[in-house]
Amino acid sequence: MSEPAVRLVVGNGASPPTAQPRGSANCVWCARPFTPRRTGGSAQRFCSAGHRQAFWIAARRWTMRAVEVGLLSVDCLKAAQTSVHAEGDALRSE
Numbered sequence: 897m898s899e900p901a902v903r904l905v906v907g908n909g910a911s912p913p914t915a916q917p918r919g920s921a922n923c924v925w926c927a928r929p930f931t932p933r934r935t936g937g938s939a940q941r942f943c944s945a946g947h948r949q950a951f952w953i954a955a956r957r958w959t960m961r962a963v964e965v966g967l968l969s970v971d972c973l974k975a976a977q978t979s980v981h982a983e984g985d986a987l988r989s990e
Contacts (some may be wrong), residue, residue, distance in 0.1 A: 925951050 907925035920929050921940065929942035932940040942948040 923947055 898961070919931060921932050922929055923943035926934060926940045926943065928943055930940075930943035942951065959968065963973075
């Protein structure tokens with residue numbers, strides 16, 4: 897049996913961000929400009945809660961597919977919990 901074909905897509909196909917006025921940002925999901933909240937907290941990366949949820953749903957699905965076809969190991973995910981940089985032993989190379 898051959899392994900299933902996997903197509904990894906990076907980005908959402910939107911145009912790259914352009915220069916924007918101070919105090920505005922581009923949504924990670926749709927790349928449209930928006931004005932971030934001013935109430936503090938973490939940096940706002942999405943223009944709406946729906947786009948934030950869509951991003952994380954897609955990220956979880958991508959991760960599961962990558963684990964299922966062997967592109968990513970669970971050990972790599974565990975290592976990522978303790979460090980921003982994956983350790984060499986945690987990455988699977990074939």
